[in-house]
Amino acid sequence: MVSPALQESLASLTTTERVDIIDFLQRSLVPAEVTDAERETIRRRDAELAADPSIGLTWEELDARLQSQWG
Numbered sequence: 001m002v003s004p005a006l007q008e009s010l011a012s013l014t015t016t017e018r019v020d021i022i023d024f025l026q027r028s029l030v031p032a033e034v035t036d037a038e039r040e041t042i043r044r045r046d047a048e049l050a051a052d053p054s055i056g057l058t059w060e061e062l063d064a065r066l067q068s069q070w071g
Contacts, residue, residue, distance in 0.1 A: 015066045 002010075010018070034042075049056045057065070 015070060016063050019066075 010021070013021070
């Protein structure tokens with residue numbers, strides 16, 4: 001169970017900080033093993049984004065969307 005003090009601390013974080021904590025916790029629980037199929041998907045999507053940057057969002061744009069939706 002998460003202590004009330006920790007809950008209060010987490011509630012005061014920005015969306016970006018919360019995402020960073022989620023990323024940290026996920027990496028601490030499961031070793032990052034990427035399959036060949038996942039690597040190919042990443043390469044393909046990276047090439048698509050390089051060919052047409054308008055299909056993606058910058059981190060700032062994503063953060064703004066998350067802030068507007070989740071505060």
